[in-house]
Amino acid sequence: MLGLIVNPVAGIGGPAGLAGSDGAAVQARAGARGAASRAAERALIALGVVASAHPGTRVLTVAGAMGADVARAAGLEPVVVAQPGEPTDAADTTDAARALADAGASLVLFVGGDGTARDVAAGLGSDAAALGIPAGVKMYSPVFAVSPRAAGGVAAAWLAEGGLPVHEQEVLDVDEEALRHARVEPRLFGTLAVPFRPGRTQARKAATPADEHAAVRAAARGAASAIRPGVRYLLGPGGTMTELARRLGVPKTPLGVDVVLDGRRVIAGASEAELLSEIARGPARAVVTVIGGQGFLLGRGNQQLSARVLRALGDDPLLVVAPEQKLIDLGGRPLLVDTGDPRVDAGLAGFIRVITGPSTTSIYPVNAPEHEGEGHAP
Amino acid sequence: MSLPVAPKPALRRFHQASWDEPIIFELSTPGERGVLVTGIEPGVRDAVGDVVSELPAGLRRQAPPALPEMGQMRVLKHYLRLSQENLGADLNVDIGQGTCTMKYAPKVNEQLIRTPGLTAMHPLQDPADAQGVLEIVWQTERMLAEISGMDEVSLHTQGGSAAIWSNIAMIRAFHEANGEGEQRREVITTIFSHPSNAAAAKAAGYDVITLYPDADGYPDLEALKRALSPRTAAIMVTNPEDTGIYNPAIKEWVDAAHGVGALASYDQANANGILGITRARDAGFDVCHFNLHKTFGTPHACGGPGAGANGVSAALAPFLPGPRVAREGDRFVVREAGEQSIGAVAPFFGVIPNIVRAYSWMMALGAEGLRAVAEIAVLNNNYLMKKVLEIPGASAPYATGRRRIEQVRYSWQDLFEDTGVTSEEIGIRASDFGMHYWTSHHPYVVPQPFTLEPTESYSMAELDEYAAVLAEIAREARDDAETVRTAPHRQTVHHTHHDDLDDPERWAITWRAYQRKYFGDAAA
Numbered sequence: 001m002l003g004l005i006v007n008p009v010a011g012i013g014g015p016a017g018l019a020g021s022d023g024a025a026v027q028a029r030a031g032a033r034g035a036a037s038r039a040a041e042r043a044l045i046a047l048g049v050v051a052s053a054h055p056g057t058r059v060l061t062v063a064g065a066m067g068a069d070v071a072r073a074a075g076l077e078p079v080v081v082a083q084p085g086e087p088t089d090a091a092d093t094t095d096a097a098r099a100l101a102d103a104g105a106s107l108v109l110f111v112g113g114d115g116t117a118r119d120v121a122a123g124l125g126s127d128a129a130a131l132g133i134p135a136g137v138k139m140y141s142p143v144f145a146v147s148p149r150a151a152g153g154v155a156a157a158w159l160a161e162g163g164l165p166v167h168e169q170e171v172l173d174v175d176e177e178a179l180r181h182a183r184v185e186p187r188l189f190g191t192l193a194v195p196f197r198p199g200r201t202q203a204r205k206a207a208t209p210a211d212e213h214a215a216v217r218a219a220a221r222g223a224a225s226a227i228r229p230g231v232r233y234l235l236g237p238g239g240t241m242t243e244l245a246r247r248l249g250v251p252k253t254p255l256g257v258d259v260v261l262d263g264r265r266v267i268a269g270a271s272e273a274e275l276l277s278e279i280a281r282g283p284a285r286a287v288v289t290v291i292g293g294q295g296f297l298l299g300r301g302n303q304q305l306s307a308r309v310l311r312a313l314g315d316d317p318l319l320v321v322a323p324e325q326k327l328i329d330l331g332g333r334p335l336l337v338d339t340g341d342p343r344v345d346a347g348l349a350g351f352i353r354v355i356t357g358p359s360t361t362s363i364y365p366v367n368a369p370e371h372e373g374e375g376h377a378p
Numbered sequence: 379m380s381l382p383v384a385p386k387p388a389l390r391r392f393h394q395a396s397w398d399e400p401i402i403f404e405l406s407t408p409g410e411r412g413v414l415v416t417g418i419e420p421g422v423r424d425a426v427g428d429v430v431s432e433l434p435a436g437l438r439r440q441a442p443p444a445l446p447e448m449g450q451m452r453v454l455k456h457y458l459r460l461s462q463e464n465l466g467a468d469l470n471v472d473i474g475q476g477t478c479t480m481k482y483a484p485k486v487n488e489q490l491i492r493t494p495g496l497t498a499m500h501p502l503q504d505p506a507d508a509q510g511v512l513e514i515v516w517q518t519e520r521m522l523a524e525i526s527g528m529d530e531v532s533l534h535t536q537g538g539s540a541a542i543w544s545n546i547a548m549i550r551a552f553h554e555a556n557g558e559g560e561q562r563r564e565v566i567t568t569i570f571s572h573p574s575n576a577a578a579a580k581a582a583g584y585d586v587i588t589l590y591p592d593a594d595g596y597p598d599l600e601a602l603k604r605a606l607s608p609r610t611a612a613i614m615v616t617n618p619e620d621t622g623i624y625n626p627a628i629k630e631w632v633d634a635a636h637g638v639g640a641l642a643s644y645d646q647a648n649a650n651g652i653l654g655i656t657r658a659r660d661a662g663f664d665v666c667h668f669n670l671h672k673t674f675g676t677p678h679a680c681g682g683p684g685a686g687a688n689g690v691s692a693a694l695a696p697f698l699p700g701p702r703v704a705r706e707g708d709r710f711v712v713r714e715a716g717e718q719s720i721g722a723v724a725p726f727f728g729v730i731p732n733i734v735r736a737y738s739w740m741m742a743l744g745a746e747g748l749r750a751v752a753e754i755a756v757l758n759n760n761y762l763m764k765k766v767l768e769i770p771g772a773s774a775p776y777a778t779g780r781r782r783i784e785q786v787r788y789s790w791q792d793l794f795e796d797t798g799v800t801s802e803e804i805g806i807r808a809s810d811f812g813m814h815y816w817t818s819h820h821p822y823v824v825p826q827p828f829t830l831e832p833t834e835s836y837s838m839a840e841l842d843e844y845a846a847v848l849a850e851i852a853r854e855a856r857d858d859a860e861t862v863r864t865a866p867h868r869q870t871v872h873h874t875h876h877d878d879l880d881d882p883e884r885w886a887i888t889w890r891a892y893q894r895k896y897f898g899d900a901a902a
Contacts, residue, residue: 149797150795153863351601351604
């Protein structure tokens with residue numbers, strides 16, 4: 001069954017030039033500037049696609065502006081399982097996501113941006129799949145459909161086919177206060193299981209990994225063959241690193257940096273200080289993947305791998321591992337490093353070798369963020 | 379008064395034939411025969427003896443094969459019906475298979491290859507009795523040597539990827555012969571080179587390094603310099619790339635590779651845009667290959683056999699696959715593969731019917747004609763690009779605004795973001811208009827890709843018609859996305875289920891395997 005959560009203030013801060021809509025104060029300022037949320041309008045487009053394929057479908061949702069109103073307007077039958085407070089806030093979204101999963105929703109459509117995705121992930125966990133209908137200001141997380149119409153198409157296919165394959169995708173959010181001071185610092189807040197429609201008649205000219213999981217496994221396999229005895233590996237966060245740890249036979253802290261030496265995890269969830277003391281014991285390298293859709297290698301979600309740590313690692317500090325698709329998804333934009341130390345960043349800028357599979361690597365450009373936006377766009 | 383000939387609408391009201399035709403095994407009637415074979419005459423039997431008993435027991439069938447039993451007329455109908463359920467190169471404007479290079483394979487060449495002088499030949503025939511066909515092989519090799527600038531050419535391989543495999547196998551043998559086999563373990567390619575280069579290098583045991591385009595969408599020379607080292611065995615690149623973009627610094631690429639002692643291998647499978655204009659050897663390449671079925675007017679033959687040609691510099695010539703045809707005085711002889719040769723990659727001398735077709739195609743055109751092929755192919759492509767880019771939602775990422783050579787990898791990303799309709803869905807919908815396209819090699823570096831390659835074969839009217847079909851489908855995507863998404867509507871087959879092809883437990887490539895897997899052992 002479908003679930004629906006609308007963040008009725010999603011995107012309100014965008015047109016108001018407030019770089020986001022998180023928090024009651026910003027929402028009030030946006031309202032004062034005459035801004036209105038387009039969440040309901042965008043939700044209606046998506047649900048319209050669902051309704052035309054499956055008229056009168058019952059949708060588990062939240063009372064009023066958080067779902068029931070727009071579901072009814074689209075010609076679907078709302079089944080209210082959660083009551084928000086007045087005015088609504090982030091906790092309502094988290095509570096609603098939990099209530100929808102408990103009520104048996106298999107796919108939760110949510111309307112909003114990264115903040116909404118983060119609140120949904122907090123409530124939903126891995127109990128149901130989720131898909132974002134894009135209506136926010138910040139949408140760094142790869143959990144949104146490309147358009148409301150596309151989201152509706154996926155939801156309709158989900159109903160028609162009784163489910164679809166899902167990808168585990170990262171939920172990222174930036175600190176809006178920092179963003180207002182022109183700093184983009186997305187952090188990893190969790191993951192959602194996001195459905196996708198596989199190709200119907202995929203042209204088979206070349207053998208390709210059957211799915212993203214296979215691509216991640218291939219990249220991890222390539223990385224595993226680069227692991228040498230006697231070297232401490234500082235495994236950063238992310239699904240690819242978790243898969244690498246699995247191949248190496250060690251447990252992995254999902255969002256932390258773990259130190260692995262000769263097939264053993266010597267520290268879990270290490271701090272910067274712990275990393276520095278480990279590096280002092282012998283040769284070491286940091287192993288990182290491409291975080292989210294923006295191409296950060298360092299400085300986003302893995303701040304433990306600081307400038308001091310990078311300096312301590314020496315001339316060849318990084319082993320970068322990512323499925324080829326992560327590079328492709330950058331659409332020509334460079335990989336980014338932001339350790340906070342311009343000299344360390346400059347030392348990493350240029351080109352870096354990315355392990356994409358067994359015996360396959362790609363050479364890809366790396367920029368420091370002050371150069372972000374330069375070059376390598378199609 | 380109505381016209382005796384009804385005017386035709388701007389877009390064809392195409393509909394594919396659909397015969398609900400059973401599998402031929404299901405049409406079998408026990409005892410029915412197409413040909414009644416006469417018994418062996420006593421004189422023959424006496425002279426030849428019992429042939430079957432001389433076969434090893436393991437090769438002898440215990441029971442006759444379970445072939446369908448049918449009269450000739452029913453067989454004819456069966457296959458004609460199946461042929462009507464196809465959308466082949468001789469029916470549609472087949473420009474949607476970009477990088478495959480579908481072009482006209484002149485029908486007169488079919489007559490040539492069916493002459494008894496060719497059909498009765500055997501590869502083990504005494505060369506004294508095969509001078510004509512050996513000369514055709516030799517002459518064709520010399521023409522391809524002239525076209526590529528290379529010193530020696532072999533027509534031994536049976537397809538493009540086999541030729542690319544031969545390229546890397548020769549490179550490996552070259553480095554091993556120089557004592558650098560252990561040291562040179564890496565091959566560099568670009569993300570828009572044909573993926574068979576990366577695949578062949580990997581199959582040959584190399585580590586493959588892939589480069590991405592630079593800020594302007596061209597192959598990135600700086601990235602290449604970063605990747606090159608004494609470990610590099612070769613660069614293996616396609617040019618123009620699969621995007622249709624020609625690498626303007628190709629000479630610098632080759633020089634940079636040579637600078638670290640690596641070889642340079644040129645994928646010219648599709649040389650349609652450069653015939654008579656540029657030559658691999660003039661840019662310094664050591665190795666190149668052609669696909670006769672892409673550039674030289676021979677059919678693709680439903681996935682094979684095609685025909686490959688490997689061209690090499692004099693330094694690489696000892697490594698060419700063999701056997702080879704050589705000229706001694708005014709005679710043509712067969713030489714077995716030499717000591718340094720990579721040996722046989724395919725049986726005998728190559729796919730003779732395709733070599734004869736390509737020979738005929740080149741001889742009919744002459745040098746000026748070959749150059750005209752390239753010029754028309756490039757003009758056709760740039761004419762079509764202008765028409766396609768006028769369609770709202772279509773774009774040509776990388777080197778934006780620059781001309782392309784013989785093909786373009788376009789993108790429907792803008793249309794997809796507006797409508798949710800994918801390139802794949804548009805390609806399927808195109809078949810409702812009697813056209814089609816495939817999208818691109820995987821991975822999809824260009825988002826929502828489609829790759830069009832008009833070649834020299836298609837007329838302006840046909841290109842206009844093709845562009846009009848795309849424009850109409852793009853309009854449908856905006857006004858009536860459901861029609862596109864649920865396409866095809868006028869085809870023999872609706873949707874195919876690729877899961878059946880991806881799962882070894884389910885795939886069935888013979889009738890017997892199908893019976894066994896889906897109906898149990900008893901049925902088989």
